[in-house]
Amino acid sequence: MIIRVQKRDHPFVIIDKSALEDRRLSFRAKGLHAYLLSRPDNWVPNREHLATVSTEGIFAVRTVLKELEDAGYITREKERDQHGHFEHVTTVYETCKSPLVDDPPAVDPPVDGIIINKERKIRKKKEKTIVSQTSEKLLVYLNDILNREGVERFRSATPLPARLHEGLTEQDAKLIVEYKHAEWSGTDYEKYIRPSTLFGVEKCPMYLALAKKWNAQGRPVLRKKTPAEQLQEGMEAAQAYAGGV
Secondary structure, three states: OEEEOOOOOOOOOOOOOOHHHOOOOOHHHHHHHHHHHOOOOOEOOOHHHHHHOOOOOHHHHHHHHHHHHHOOOEEEEEEEOOOOOEEEEEEEOOOOOOOOOOOOOOOOOOOOOOOOOHHHHHHHHHHHHHHHHHHHHHHHHHHHHOOOOHHHOOOOOOOHHHHHHHOOOHHHHHHHHHHHHHHHOOOHHHHHOOHHHHOOOOOHHHHHHHHHHHHHOOOOOOOOOOHHHHHHHHHHHHHHHHOOO
């Protein structure tokens, strides 16, 4: 649930510009923050919905929400509803609710260009290297768990790097592989245990939700399900996984 500090009923959006000028926030975080403030009071969204109104995937949305929370623009609490059941309440603030720490002084850019933040370039290069190394490790893990040798081994991890950039962790990626191997190994679906299927932008969140549910249940032996059963279970698990924002 989203609760705004102040409700405005006209079609325009008037927000405090503090977040837009907060140098701790990425442009993705600033954009999502502005979008959330434009929604009505008591609006009920989830990560899946937020992923459908932009080009960002669900993992990227989760990462940006965490960024806003760490910066003090979002708080999350549990409250009891009128029936006594707990529900997650997320409050979005127009201005930061935690004091800015070590905020560097503003630097005017030169007239003929933009000052390039060298540290940011180094950090992005490091992140790209980490994603590449993690993708290679996971590709080896997938080949090993499937006992693929020689020319049968997968050579490309695509689209896994994109999911890692969006916030999918190495642990969660391995869990998806293990879950689908347990479900599809020895069946006609075994041929689909491959990076392009497991980590596609549309089904990866659903597979992760199902894998987490399977893991929480102690990894029971899985029976082969019909496509309709898989879709229904996946939608239910994804909805439970997304929950409130």
